[in-house]
Amino acid sequence: MLDARKKAILFVAVQEYILTADPVSSQRLVEKYQLGVSSATVRNELALLEDLGYLRQPHTSAGRIPTDIGYRFYVDNTLDKPGLTVQEEEAVTELFSAVNREMGAMLHETTQILSHLTNYVAVVLAPSFKKSTLKHVDLVSISSRHVLAVLITNKGQVLKRIITIELADKGLSGIEHFLNERLQGMGPAQISALKEGVDLADRDTARLIRHLIGEIADIMASEDKERVFLGGTSSILRQREFEDLNKIEALLNSLEHGYRLLQWLEDSLRTEKVLVKIGSENTDQQIKDCTVIASSYHIDGETLGTLGIIGPTRMDYARAISSVTIIADNLTRALTELRSG
Template sequence: MGVDERKRQVLFSIVRDYIQTAEPVGSRTIARRYDLGVSPATIRNEMADLEELGYLEQPHTSAGRVPSDRGYRFYVDAIGGLPELTSAEAALVKKHLGGKLRGQELMLEATARLLSILTNYTSIVITPAQARPKLRLLQVIPLADHRAVVMMVSDNGVVANEVLTIPENLSFDDLAEICAYINYQYNNVSLDRLQFADFSGRMSARIEAFERAMDSLIANLERRESDRVVLGGATNILNQPEFKDVAKLRAILRVLEEHDLVFKLVRTSASNPASISIGAENPLEELKECSIITATYRFGGLKTGHISILGPTRMEYPRVIALLSFVSRFISES
């Protein structure tokens, strides 16, 4: 049993109605609001078939049906022409993201704020990666109990540090010697060229612990100097009736506080069909009742970033897709 045209019309009517009302949809509602040319009994039979196929679900407290993740995916994949932005929406984008803003940071913070206001969902902006950081200074500072702090400073002034337990066969003076050597050989050199293979013979196997500390420092600096997350309207999730459950809400807000998890979420969305992750397609259990739509933009003609909208699976997909497309194009062309 497949999805013929009548089942398709019934499914899409249920999806559209549920997006607007957040209430389970019954056959009489579909017959009354949508001119499908068939009786409520026929619609009820089609709904039963769609439920058996996995496109609809029936909440145990209601006689109506709601779309499943599979139903939303079928609906999203069938979206054809997108709605045009209203003249007021287009004017707001041009006003708030127009020529008065100077610099990447201000532009992207304004983008996050504006998208959250226009959609009433949570917006996520991933800033473009910067040029690879370079080493300005590597320093070791002694602590008690045969420990030391290894501090690395990039050419942009970003600082990372790591506490190191000094191995028994390595003294603090040895660490200072290693740092002096690296500062001399690799000052103002991209961090990805800091290869211990170049001088491990000089320092012998005594530096294994130091190598691990260096790997951690480099990863830390590169992560902090690369992409950055800007959120807009994180508390908009409070406005959605699906998330009145306090435990669900707290779990979602905790994810939004963890920027590494947000990166993972956006990357997954960008790799999915139409750059949309729906429900269980999300990699995080806490967001199994959410959808995320992602668009790619270019800043300065070269650097690539992402803008996303996070909301319930009951999301206004055509409108959000159209808005993200318009905004990403506007930023790229600015």
């Protein structure tokens, strides 16, 4: 356990390093912060904090920088601090009132807003279509042999696919009505099971409907894994910690693989709290020098997906945590309105 003085010195030491990216000396802390003790006392306390694993010296003659444990202390004492101004929070709310109402576009725009707020890589994981149910299907004839099927799920997702069929003189509007009446509220497995139960006097129409039902089930089931939306990947290049091209290459390679992002953020799907994983707290070696901050978003109490940011361990934690929190809240509200609409 740290006493009050060590806590105060550790907090400002981490904060100073976040602000400047330069190793922190006792003299600088005494000059900049009203600690009420001498430079020698601060120097001794910094040495003790290093022994305890909260700080380290990159070079013998240099000041000290935080370890992952030091950042963890700082974060745990920053969670309740506002990181965005009232004006910024209001601006975010206004942005979400104007974003595209289709879920895919909305999630893409969410990454842009989050990345702009934080200057870090923003990630949004969309809900799996396999976990959704069909709300409505539209069939649009685009030729004598092709129909555009537009599926809308209960979560506001939209899927489109061109299906090859023999329409002949069959009434498409009647078939569309039949499908909506029978398939509404069903998931892909239920829809697929219904296919063989279609029995109509008109065998050609029944065969056509069974084909369409199979295609609809396949469309929904084909999106088995959550989809990944990324924003602000170029922001990595502006971070001092990623001047090493090997680090950039490793991180970008991981970002290109959606399943890696799923692994990084999946823990946030199981909690309503903001998840903060710092450096070595991440099990993946590709992001051992990064911090991941994530939160889930919901509709009617149901967790749909997660969003977050990935950046260096030296980050403005108060701002990053506040940004992720308010974006998750606004996305939840916008998707709830989309569903009710």
